Amino acid sequence: MANWFSFLEARGATLTASSTPEVTSFGETPAQYPQLISQTLLFSLDDRGSIGCSGQDTDKLLQGQLTCDIRQLSESRSLKGALCTVQGRMVSDLQLCRLSTGDTLLVTHRGLVTRTLETLKKFAVFYKTSLDDRSDDYQLLGLAGPEAKALAQQLTGQTASDDNCLQGNGLALLQVGPQRWLAIVPADRAQAVWQQLSAGAKPAGLPLWRLLAICDGDGEVHPETTETFIPQMLNLQYTDAINFKKGCYTGQEIVARMQYLGKLKRRMYRLALSSPAPLPGSPIHLANGRECGTAVLSAPAGQEQWQLLAVLTEEAAAADVLRFGDDELAVQTLTLPYDAALNSQQTGN
Numbered sequence: 495m496a497n498w499f500s501f502l503e504a505r506g507a508t509l510t511a512s513s514t515p516e517v518t519s520f521g522e523t524p525a526q527y528p529q530l531i532s533q534t535l536l537f538s539l540d541d542r543g544s545i546g547c548s549g550q551d552t553d554k555l556l557q558g559q560l561t562c563d564i565r566q567l568s569e570s571r572s573l574k575g576a577l578c579t580v581q582g583r584m585v586s587d588l589q590l591c592r593l594s595t596g597d598t599l600l601v602t603h604r605g606l607v608t609r610t611l612e613t614l615k616k617f618a619v620f621y622k623t624s625l626d627d628r629s630d631d632y633q634l635l636g637l638a639g640p641e642a643k644a645l646a647q648q649l650t651g652q653t654a655s656d657d658n659c660l661q662g663n664g665l666a667l668l669q670v671g672p673q674r675w676l677a678i679v680p681a682d683r684a685q686a687v688w689q690q691l692s693a694g695a696k697p698a699g700l701p702l703w704r705l706l707a708i709c710d711g712d713g714e715v716h717p718e719t720t721e722t723f724i725p726q727m728l729n730l731q732y733t734d735a736i737n738f739k740k741g742c743y744t745g746q747e748i749v750a751r752m753q754y755l756g757k758l759k760r761r762m763y764r765l766a767l768s769s770p771a772p773l774p775g776s777p778i779h780l781a782n783g784r785e786c787g788t789a790v791l792s793a794p795a796g797q798e799q800w801q802l803l804a805v806l807t808e809e810a811a812a813a814d815v816l817r818f819g820d821d822e823l824a825v826q827t828l829t830l831p832y833d834a835a836l837n838s839q840q841t842g843n
Contacts, residue, residue, distance in 0.1 A: 498633060501685050502538060505697065514604065516540050519699035524794035527702055534639030536688070536695035537703045539676070543604035543629035545611055548597045551621035556598065559617060559744050560588065561725055563737040567592050572659040572668040574735040576715075576725045577610055582748025583721040584728070586610045587714050587735070591668055591678060594661050599678060604629060605717040617744075633684035635677040636703050637667070637695060645694050646675045649687070671710040672831070674703075704793035708801045711830035713762050713790045718775025722788060726752055727805045729762045732832035762790060762803055763811045766826040771800040772818045778804055779817040786810035789818075801828070 499507075499515055509515040517538050522530060547556065557564040562575030573590040586609065589601040602610055607627055618625055637645055646669075647653050650662035658669040665687070666678040679687045707714070713728040724745075730736050731753065738753060752758060765771075771792030772778070778787040787806035795801040810816060816825050830836070 498681075498684060501688070505692075507538075507697070508699070514540075517699045518701060520697040522698055522702065524701070524799070525797040527705060527794065528796050530696070530698065530702060531706065531709075532639070534641040534645070534695045535637070535698045535702065536691050537636035537638070537698060537700060539634040539636050539700070539703065541604055541700060542601055542634040543607035543627070544632055544634070544678070545600040545602070545607060545614075546597055546626050546628040546631075547600065547623060549621070549623035552598055552623045555614070555618055555621045555623050557740070557743065559614060561730065561736045561743065561749065562590065563740040567598070569594055569661055570654065570657040570659050574670075574730075574733060576730060576735060577613060578725065578745030578749065579721055580744055582724045582745040582752070584715050584723050584725060585613050585720055587728070587730075589668060589670060589676060591659060591666050593666060599628065599632075601634065601676065601678070603714060603716055606715065606720060609717075609720060631681055633679045633681050635679060635684075635688065635691070637675040637677060637691065638671070638703065638706050639673055639695070641694060642673050642675050643669070645691060646677070649677070649690070671706065671712060674706055674710065701793045704791060705795055705801060708764060708791055708793055708803050711762070711764060711803070711832060713803050716774040718773070719788065719790065722775070723805060724752060725749055726758050727761055728790065729830070729832065729836070732835050760787060760805050760807050762805050764828040764830050765802045765804060766795070766828050767800045767802060767823050768798055769800065769821065769823050771802040776818065778806065778810065780810060780813060781815050781817060781822055783817065786816070
């Protein structure tokens with residue numbers, strides 16, 4: 495990793511000063527974000543890690559643990575899902591890829607790789623499968639913008655228009671948003687691939703990638719929020735991350751009961767603020783001091799502008815002012831790409 499960060503610094507990257515560095519920018523500032531989000535961009539996703547799964551019973555293990563239907567996973571189709579506790583609380587969210595080698599790769603927050611591995615290994619003893627941390631074997635990159643798909647096709651030599659996973663030349667690129675792609679690159683090829691992609695995409699820091707994820711309504715679990723949310727709180731039923739017909743998995747009873755019998759008291763909303771947004775896991779209160787939600791993901795969105803995904807009550811989502819720590823801030827609820835489906839379900843249409 496040290497060589498990778500030195501490589502990026504030599505190309506203008508600014509890194510956080512921590513034991514787990516992240517790229518904050520390549521010279522861009524939040525004031526430029528409104529213009530940059532329409533461009534084709536390249537990111538180093540150093541907050542992501544990966545778990546490798548191999549063996550003849552891998553699919554049986556994952557089918558019994560994740561919210562998605564593993565039978566739909568293929569080399570050309572990636573899946574999003576969640577690993578839950580028996581109580582239906584998300585340990586982690588996962589992006590799944592069936593590599594051309596036959597192994598399955600699970601991508602999640604780097605700080606949750608160990609927790610996810612430990613949870614899966616409790617059940618893996620009953621199956622012929624092997625699980626290991628592959629975070630250092632792959633460098634994960636992000637592509638976003640109008641030419642992202644064309645670059646993914648060029649990189650892999652694949653042009654199938656309907657696939658959300660393109661594989662070729664030893665690389666895998668997964669579509670994770672309307673114009674966002676996740677590239678899984680062998681670590682020893684990362685520098686060469688970066689140079690190839692940077693010819694057609696502008697490098698940028700992780701805060702801008704997070705803003706794009708917020709605009710897509712793509713919430714994620716962080717170490718600070720593990721085992722906090724059930725999947726529907728993060729709207730996973732609207733991003734094809736929950737399959738309600740697949741059968742049993744750990745936490746399935748709670749997830750299914752909430753879908754068919756329960757009333758979801760809190761769900762994820764997208765907010766705009768004019769002051770720095772809270773970090774993931776931060777509690778949110780109404781102006782009267784009553785607790786009403788939890789921050790999921792935040793990012794700057796412009797000059798003195800921030801956006802936030804937060805799990806809130808309906809009352810909080812309708813409020814003009816919310817309390818974050820000691821500060822009362824004006825907030826505005828913004829749209830999400832799947833609002834039409836969400837509103838249709840709520841009205842029973």
